[in-house]
Amino acid sequence: MTGPDLGMPAPPFPEAAREAVHDEVLRANLRHATHTIRDKRARAVAELDDWDRLRAAGKAIKDHTLRHLDRYLLQLEAAVTAAGGTVHWAVDAGEANRIVTGLVLATGEREVVKVKSMATQETGLNEALEAAGIAAYETDLAELIVQLGHDRPSHILVPAIHRNRGEIRDLFRSEMGRWGRPAPEDLGDDPRELAEAARLHLREKFLRAKVAVSGANFMVAETGTMVVLESEGNGRMCLTLPETLISVVGIEKVVPTFRDLEVFLQTLPRSSTAERMNPYTTMWTGTGTGTGTGTGTGTSDRDGTGEGDGPTAFHLVLLDNGRTDTLADEVGRQALRCIRCSACLNVCPVYERAGGHAYGSVYPGPIGAVLSPQLRGTASPIDATLPYASTLCGACYEVCPVAIDIPEILVHLRERVVQGGPVTREGVRVRIRPAHGHTAERAAMRAARLLLDRPGALRAGERLLSRARRLRPHRLPGPGRAWTDTRALPDVPAESFRDWWARERKAPQK
Numbered sequence: 001m002t003g004p005d006l007g008m009p010a011p012p013f014p015e016a017a018r019e020a021v022h023d024e025v026l027r028a029n030l031r032h033a034t035h036t037i038r039d040k041r042a043r044a045v046a047e048l049d050d051w052d053r054l055r056a057a058g059k060a061i062k063d064h065t066l067r068h069l070d071r072y073l074l075q076l077e078a079a080v081t082a083a084g085g086t087v088h089w090a091v092d093a094g095e096a097n098r099i100v101t102g103l104v105l106a107t108g109e110r111e112v113v114k115v116k117s118m119a120t121q122e123t124g125l126n127e128a129l130e131a132a133g134i135a136a137y138e139t140d141l142a143e144l145i146v147q148l149g150h151d152r153p154s155h156i157l158v159p160a161i162h163r164n165r166g167e168i169r170d171l172f173r174s175e176m177g178r179w180g181r182p183a184p185e186d187l188g189d190d191p192r193e194l195a196e197a198a199r200l201h202l203r204e205k206f207l208r209a210k211v212a213v214s215g216a217n218f219m220v221a222e223t224g225t226m227v228v229l230e231s232e233g234n235g236r237m238c239l240t241l242p243e244t245l246i247s248v249v250g251i252e253k254v255v256p257t258f259r260d261l262e263v264f265l266q267t268l269p270r271s272s273t274a275e276r277m278n279p280y281t282t283m284w285t286g287t288g289t290g291t292g293t294g295t296g297t298g299t300s301d302r303d304g305t306g307e308g309d310g311p312t313a314f315h316l317v318l319l320d321n322g323r324t325d326t327l328a329d330e331v332g333r334q335a336l337r338c339i340r341c342s343a344c345l346n347v348c349p350v351y352e353r354a355g356g357h358a359y360g361s362v363y364p365g366p367i368g369a370v371l372s373p374q375l376r377g378t379a380s381p382i383d384a385t386l387p388y389a390s391t392l393c394g395a396c397y398e399v400c401p402v403a404i405d406i407p408e409i410l411v412h413l414r415e416r417v418v419q420g421g422p423v424t425r426e427g428v429r430v431r432i433r434p435a436h437g438h439t440a441e442r443a444a445m446r447a448a449r450l451l452l453d454r455p456g457a458l459r460a461g462e463r464l465l466s467r468a469r470r471l472r473p474h475r476l477p478g479p480g481r482a483w484t485d486t487r488a489l490p491d492v493p494a495e496s497f498r499d500w501w502a503r504e505r506k507a508p509q510k
Contacts, residue, residue, distance in 0.1 A: 010360025010382040013389045017354035026162050030352050033161045038346040040274035041399070047276070048266070057263045059403040062337035065256060066327060072221040072254050073318065079224030083286020085314040090248075092321050097128035099317050100213065100246055104134050107244050109211045115228060115235040116140035117215030118340060119248045119319050121153060121362040122375075125213070136213065137179070137205050139234040141198050148175040154356030154364060157272050157342035162355055165189035176201050202234065212242040212311070216249045217339065218264060219316075222257050225285045226316070229268060229278045239282050245311040250319050252336040264339060267401040271341035287314045322375035328424035331412040335371045337402040344396035344406060350389055359386060366396035370409040377425065377432075378417050384435040387413035418442055440479035462496035469494070 010016065020026060045051050065072055077087045090096035100120075104112055112129065114120065114136055126136045126147075138147045145160040146153050149171050153159030160168070172183040172194065181204055183197045214235070218227040226247055228235050239245060255261065269278040287310065327333050345351045345365030356364030360382040361372040369390060373383040387410050390396075396406045416423065418441055420434040434442065451458050469492035475484040495503075 009380060012381040013354075013358055013360070013385040016358035016360065016382075017350075017389070020354045020358045023355075025164070026355050027353060029162055029164050030355055033155075033158065034346045034352050037158075037274065038343070038399075041271060041343060041346070044270040044274040044276065048270070051267075054263055054267050055401055055403055058267055058339075058401055059337065061255060061260050061263060062402055063334075065254060066252065066333060066336055069251065069254070069327065072256055073251060075221040076219055076224060076254055077318075079220075079222065080286065080314075080316050081224075083224050085224065085286045085316055088315060088317045090317050090319050090321070093123035093319075096123045096248055096317055096319050096321070097125055100125060100248060101128055101132045101134065103244070103246055103315055104129065104211055105132065107211055109134075109209075109244075111135040111137065111205075111209060112211045112213050112246075113137050113139050113205055113209040113238050113242065114143075115212065115214035115238045116143050116159075116230065117213070117248060118156065118362055119215045119250050120213060122321065123248070123319065125248065137202075137209075139202050139205070139238055140230070141195065141232060141234070144198055144202070145171060148172070148179070152357055153362060155342060155345060156340050156363070156365070156367075157345075162357070165191065165194065168194055172197050180204060206234075206237040206241055209238075209242050211244045211246070212238040214238060214245065214247045216247055216253055217268065218261060219249055219254045220256075220258050220261070221254050223285055225258065225283050227261065228282045229265075229280070230282075231273055231275075231279045233280050236280050236282050239284060240310050243311055244313040244315075245284075246315045246317065248317045248319055250321075251323050252338075268339050268341055271339075271343045271399070271401040284310055284314075287312055322377075324427065325424045326371075326374040328429075329374065329412075332370065332374050332409055334404050335367065335374060335406075335409060337404050338367050338371065339402060341401055343399040343401065347395040347399050349391060349393065349395075354389070359389065361386075366390060366406045366410075367404070370404075370406055370413060373413055377423075378413070378435060379432075384417050387417060418445075459496070459498060462498065465492055466495055468492075 048054065080087050088099045090099055096119075110133060112134060114126075116138070120126070126138075129136045138144050140159075142158055142160040143153070145151075145163060145168055149160075149163070151160075155161040163171075166189050169187055169189040173185075173187055176183045176197070181201045183201070184193075187193055187197055214226075214228060216226045217229045219225070220227070226249075228239065230236075255264070265278065265281065269275040323336060326336055342365070344367050345356075348366050351365040356368075359365065359368045359372070361368045361376075363371050369386045373386050376383050378384045378387075390407070390410050392407045392410065394407050397404065400406070415421075416432070417435045418438045420432050422429055422431050424430075425432075451461065472489065472492055474489060475481060476489065
């Protein structure tokens with residue numbers, strides 16, 4: 001099974017969003033889901049008196065790790081190797097896919113089960129495996145829905161948030177039988193019935209698969225421990241039953257010590273699923289037959305006995321794919337703190353109306369608007385428009401459990417799109433040209449700068465504008481027309497603040 005062709009260029013965000021906002025079913029699904037999730041999250045977070053301190057601690061841990069990322073990655077590699085695992089380094093998506101495909105083919109198997117993984121969606125791994133004759137089966141319920149529908153994820157936490165129960169029922173009835181155990185003919189849209197149909201469909205794959213592919217929420221440098229948080233138990237099945245486990249993880253997911261998990265195991269569940277404690281937290285170190293520490297399920301087996309369940313072969317693929325380039329940007333690098341909780345999506349008014357597909361990336365919403373243009377560059381129409389997919393209301397920053405200032409990065413990236421300038425691409429410092437279509441904007445900004453540097457001219461312009469306020473058009477001409485297509489042109493005051501202030505200061509005090 002496969003999703004859409006990831007190589008097809010995505011349309012600019014305004015075009016995709018304009019189409020999405022006219023889909024009434026989509027908007028109703030999004031509105032119900034995001035309001036429910038964010039209300040539950042707010043209650044869960046309010047239970048902790050020290051939430052602000054946990055948030056600050058998570059930010060500090062991530063910032064420290066990013067400053068010393070090279071050291072911690074080498075420490076991680078040594079720890080994983082000592083525990084019986086093998087570490088592979090992938091500079092980009094293509095290399096990561098080649099590594100994973102080669103590892104699967106070397107086992108002689110032609111199918112894999114997958115734990116929900118943003119990194120493998122980012123690289124298009126399923127499509128690469130299919131091209132090599134390998135079937136990849138998603139086992140997360142929402143990812144299964146997306147895969148059966150030949151669809152794309154639209155949310156970080158709930159990839160099928162754009163589907164309602166009736167749509168899922170119809171999808172299960174029509175598609176499940178093509179890839180395994182079919183859904184019952186009388187399947188209804190009750191969530192328990194749908195979950196049971198998915199469980200029975202996937203159980204045969206869990207018991208048959210010899211190879212699994214996963215990501216990881218965190219990697220512990222001091223022990224080489226991988227950590228996966230999930231809510232259904234499918235991840236636990238994938239991480240313990242197969243003989244070979246391949247984990248593809250972004251290099252920014254490393255944390256220095258096991259103790260650092262104390263912070264994130266409190267903030268991630270509450271920010272994502274509004275739970276006090278994650279239902280399934282699986283940790284493993286190396287292999288079940290490793291010479292260092294053994295594999296643990298729910299624990300890390302850090303006593304060094306080498307005893308445990310799980311795979312006999314473990315491979316860790318460390319994915320760069322634009323992350324070190326992002327790290328070189330002093331403002332943009334804070335996006336690498338992200339722990340993929342999706343809280344920013346659930347409070348974003350733009351995401352709620354446009355949905356995740358409009359972002360043209362596996363990372364939708366506010367975090368996608370700042371992460372994708374850095375990982376991929378701003379040359380394409382979609383990446384050049386993503387920094388504008390925001391009202392800059394700041395709600396995303398307020399709920400972020402690692403205090404990523406998304407509005408600051410958005411403004412920073414908008415400047416890059418309009419002005420161009422120096423950036424790091426594939427480890428080399430280069431100067432990019434301004435994106436196409438912003439000539440009038442640059443001219444307007446230059447004119448504004450000239451005017452603001454000349455107080456006399458600014459005062460004269462304000463007075464002239466006030467006197468001609470009755471002639472104010474309802475829409476701007478030329479390039480300004482796009483702005484007033486979706487906004488009301490504000491009224492011009494009878495006098496400027498500057499003149500009002502001068503008049504009030506001269507008035508006698510009462």
